[in-house]
Amino acid sequence: MTEKTISYSEKLLIVMSSFTKNMMSVKTSLDVYNALLKTLNNLVEIKNFAYLRYNETLENKLEFISLSDDLSIDENEFYDLALWIIKRGLPGIQSIGKSNFLFIPLNKNPKILGLLVVELSNSVDSIRQEDIDIFNFLKFQTSMVLESVSLYEQLQKKNEILENLYEYMQTILDSMDYEIAVYDKGLKTTFENKKFKTSQKLSEEVVNTIKKLVSKTLETSESQILEFEDLADGKSVFYSITTFPVYFNFQDQVMVILRDITSSHELDRLRKIDEMKNQFIATISHELKTPIAAIKAYSETIIDSIDELDSETLSSFLKTILEQSEHLEQLVSELTDFSKMESEMFELNKEEFDITKLCKDLIVSLQEFASSRGVELIFEETQPVTVEADKNRIRQVLTNLIENGIKYSDKNKNKRFVKVSLERNENEITVIVEDNGIGIPEDLKEKIFERFFRVNSYLTNEVSGTGLGLAICKTIVEKHAGRIWVESKPNDGSKFFFTIPVRGD
Ligand code: ADP
Numbered sequence: 001m002t003e004k005t006i007s008y009s010e011k012l013l014i015v016m017s018s019f020t021k022n023m024m025s026v027k028t029s030l031d032v033y034n035a036l037l038k039t040l041n042n043l044v045e046i047k048n049f050a051y052l053r054y055n056e057t058l059e060n061k062l063e064f065i066s067l068s069d070d071l072s073i074d075e076n077e078f079y080d081l082a083l084w085i086i087k088r089g090l091p092g093i094q095s096i097g098k099s100n101f102l103f104i105p106l107n108k109n110p111k112i113l114g115l116l117v118v119e120l121s122n123s124v125d126s127i128r129q130e131d132i133d134i135f136n137f138l139k140f141q142t143s144m145v146l147e148s149v150s151l152y153e154q155l156q157k158k159n160e161i162l163e164n165l166y167e168y169m170q171t172i173l174d175s176m177d178y179e180i181a182v183y184d185k186g187l188k189t190t191f192e193n194k195k196f197k198t199s200q201k202l203s204e205e206v207v208n209t210i211k212k213l214v215s216k217t218l219e220t221s222e223s224q225i226l227e228f229e230d231l232a233d234g235k236s237v238f239y240s241i242t243t244f245p246v247y248f249n250f251q252d253q254v255m256v257i258l259r260d261i262t263s264s265h266e267l268d269r270l271r272k273i274d275e276m277k278n279q280f281i282a283t284i285s286h287e288l289k290t291p292i293a294a295i296k297a298y299s300e301t302i303i304d305s306i307d308e309l310d311s312e313t314l315s316s317f318l319k320t321i322l323e324q325s326e327h328l329e330q331l332v333s334e335l336t337d338f339s340k341m342e343s344e345m346f347e348l349n350k351e352e353f354d355i356t357k358l359c360k361d362l363i364v365s366l367q368e369f370a371s372s373r374g375v376e377l378i379f380e381e382t383q384p385v386t387v388e389a390d391k392n393r394i395r396q397v398l399t400n401l402i403e404n405g406i407k408y409s410d411k412n413k414n415k416r417f418v419k420v421s422l423e424r425n426e427n428e429i430t431v432i433v434e435d436n437g438i439g440i441p442e443d444l445k446e447k448i449f450e451r452f453f454r455v456n457s458y459l460t461n462e463v464s465g466t467g468l469g470l471a472i473c474k475t476i477v478e479k480h481a482g483r484i485w486v487e488s489k490p491n492d493g494s495k496f497f498f499t500i501p502v503r504g505d
Contacts, residue, residue, distance in 0.1 A: 008130045011042075011043075011130070011134065012134060012137070014042055015039060015042055015043065015134055015137075015138070018038070018039045018042050019035070019036075019039045019138065019141060019142075022034075022035035022036075022038045022039050023035045023141075023142075023145050026145065026149060027149070028149065028153060029053065029065065029114075029146060029149055029150055029153065030051070030065060030066060031149070032142060032145050032146045032149050033051040033065065033066065033114075033116055035142075035145075036104070036116055036138060036142045037049055037116065037118070039138060040102075040104075040116075040118060040135075040138070043131055043134060043135075044102060044118065044120055044122060044127070044131075045120060045121035045122045046118050046119075046120070046121070047070070047099075047118075047119045047120060047121045048067075048068040048069075048070050048071035048072075048118070048119035049066075049067065049068050049071065049116070049117065049118050049119065050064060050066070050067035050068070050071050050073075050116075050117040051064070051065040051066045051067070051114065051115075051116060051117075052064055052065065052082065052114050052115040052116075052117065053065050053113070053114045054086065054107075054112040054113060054114050054115070060079050061079075061083060062079065062082060062083070062086075062114075062115065065114075071117075071119055072099070073096065073117075074096065074097070077096060078096070081094065081096070081103075082103065082115055082117070085103045085105050085115065086105045086107070086112055086115050087112075088105070089105055089107050089109075090105070090136065090139075091103060091104045091105065091132060091135035091136055091138075091139050092132075093120075093124050093127055093132075095124065099119050099120075100119070100120045100122075100123065100124050101117055101118065101119055101120065102117075102118040102120055102127075102135070103115060103116070103117055103118075104116040104118075104135055104138065104139050104142070105139065106139060106142055106143045106146050107143055108143045108144065108146075108147045111147065113143060113146050113147060113150065114146065116142075170193070173193040174193050174194040174195070176193065176195065177195065178193075178195060178257050178258060178259045179193070179195050179196040179199050179256075179257070179258040179259075180192075180193040180195070180196055180255065180256065180257050180258075181193070181196045181255075181256050181258075182246060182248055182253050182254065182255050182256070183210075183211075183214045183253060183254045183256060184251060184253050185218060185251070185252070185253075187211045187214060187215070190248065190249065190253060191248070196258070202258075203230055203232030203233065204232070205230055205231075205232055206230050206232075206239060206258075209226070209228060209241065210241060210243075210256055210258065213226060213241055213243045213256070214243060214254045214256065216243075217243040217244065217245055217254045218245070218252065218254060221245050221252075222245075223242065223243060223244040223245070224241075224242070224243045225240070225241070225242050225243075226240070226241045227239070227240050227241075227261065228241070236262070237260060237262050238260070238261045238262045238264075238265040239258060239259065239260060239261065240258075240259045240261045241256065241257070241258055241259075242256070242257045242259075243255065243256050243257075276451065276452060279452050280452055283452060283454075283466050283467060284331075284335070284466065287331055287464060287465075287466055288328070288331065290464065291324035291325070291327045291328045291331075292324075292328070294320060294321075294324045295321050295324045295325060295328075298317045298318075298320055298321050298324075299321060301317065302314065302317055302318075327464075331466065334466055334468045334469065334472065335466075335468075337396075337468075337472050338451070338468050338471070338472065341472065341475050346475065346479065348389070348390040348393060348479055348480070349390050349392070350388050350389055350390055351388070351389075351390075351391055352386055352387070352388050353386065353387065353389070353391045354384045354385065354386055355385050355386075355387050355389075355394065355422065355429060355431070355500075356381070356382055356383070356384045356385055356422060357384065358391065358394065358395060358398070359379055359398065359420050359422065359431070360379055360381070362395060362398055362399060362402065362420075363377050363378075363379045363402075363420060366399070366402055366403070366406070369403070369406060370402075370406050370418065373406050373407075373409060373416075374409075374416055375405070375406045375409050375416045375417060375418055375435075376415070376416065376417040376418075377402070377406075377417075377418055377420075378417055378418070378419040378420070379419075379420050379421075380419065380420070380421035380422075382421070382422045382424070383424075385422065385424055385429050385502065386502075387429060387500055387501075387502055389480050389500050390476075390480070393476045393479075393480075394476070394480075394500065396472070396473075396476065397473045397476050397477060397484075397498060398420070398431065398433070400469040400470070400472070400473050401433040401473065401496045401498075402418055402420065402433055403469075404469065404470075404496075405418035405433055405434075405435035405437060405494070405496075406418055406435075407463045407465070408435070408437045408438050408459070408460065408463060408494075409435060409436075409437040409438070410436065410437050410438050410491065410493075413436060415436075416435075416436060416437070417435065417436055418433065418434070418435045419432075419433075419434045419435075420432070420433050420434075421434070424502075425499075427501055427502055428482065428499045428500060428501050428502055429499065429500055429502055430497055430498070430499045431497070431498050431499075431500075432495060432496070432497050433495070433496045434493065434494070434495040434496075435493050435494055435495075436492065436493035437493050437494060438457075438459045438460070438490070438491065439488045439489050439490040439491055439492050439493055439494055440455060440486060440488040440490065440494055441455065441490055442488075445485075445486050445487075445488060448470050448486070449470045449471060449473075449474045449484065450471060451467065451468060451471040452466065452467040452468065452471075453467050453471075454467040470484075473498070477498045477499075477500070480500045480501070481500075481501055482498055482499040482500045482501065483497075483498065483499050484496070484497065484498040484499075485497055485498075
């Protein structure tokens, strides 16, 4: 079969099948142009070629992607013509100088994509109208492929950018000294940084706390911050957890930052201990100095002037010495208790006894101290209640509370009282020590149970004390699995409560 005998439809079929075959494996824009050129080889004799991409941002609007070495074009003439052809959107044959060129513009309305320029070896006369129709057909088909390929290329570029960004983020997050993870709605991690992956296994408590915070963040779309102490494995580890909502992988997720802040807590703790130690030395030396000075002064007076002192004065001096010695003894015993509690050598000796009777006896023994301060001691008698507890320690708690009620009574009130009562509930007994004394400010009601804490007011400062009594009471009550608290109003009075389980274990 000679060339002349090929019909239009046969030619079209050959071109179509060549086009399909050539376009089959294209991946880049360059591949598309190559495939088109290869297909054109069936129709024309190609001498030279050039591929141009349309780029709105360039001055000439066109950039060469590829061109054969021998293509000779006069650039000035070429750009104007090429742009005119591209805008017209139709393939055409043009003679420039001695050469003949086939131009195939590539566009998909309204988008201009590029231009294929072919320098022909054959004469313009050999190209017929039917060839132009086929060029047109090729222009449409190629434009479609080119657009998809350039979209694909753009997408790939975007993916590359995203991948780079992801890697960049990962590097940053990996270099951080915190555990960072992203959790999805199923509370599973979809991202973990290096520190999170390599950190020692988190305790169940930490994991559950994180999950709770993640759920709350998902529910409220708000960031959460929590500091908490993990006591798993018998040691204390402090964590700070921060969560915030992120949109990741097309889903609402939660980023979690976990930080071990134990060392800063430890520093805080040591600083507090140091402060406490200073306070302790100041308070104790003051508290010891006063009775010692009194004992010394009275003893010296007695020794120096024993012959001149009448028996009444002597007895009052000796009474003061005794009182101050008792005060010293109490101070020393508070200190001993405190150091036992600090070193955790504090043991209970439990026995069964009637707490009602204990209260009653105590009221009798403190009666004199109360009357010396003008305070009435009242006991609201109830049925006997047997508890199993450390009797001496419970007596110590009660004594401390009653003595405080007396010590911190309000001198401006004519009638001053301290009332002790008992309330029996199902499994526990509540002991109540109420007074109408100076009261305690609302914000200090918990602080007064801390070691060495004393309310800083002129009313309190008038009264001597170490600030240890209530801390010791709290330890004793809690050792018995009970609770201690206070209800109070400044100037009205205070009501201290403590509970002990009726059936001790
Ligand atoms: P101390 O009495 O040796 O100072 P406590 O630990 O017994 O130490 O009490 C701590 C502080 O609580 C007291 O310094 C005082 O400020 C306050 N406080 C305790 N009991 C009462 C009370 N019944 N009324 C008013 N304030 C009280």
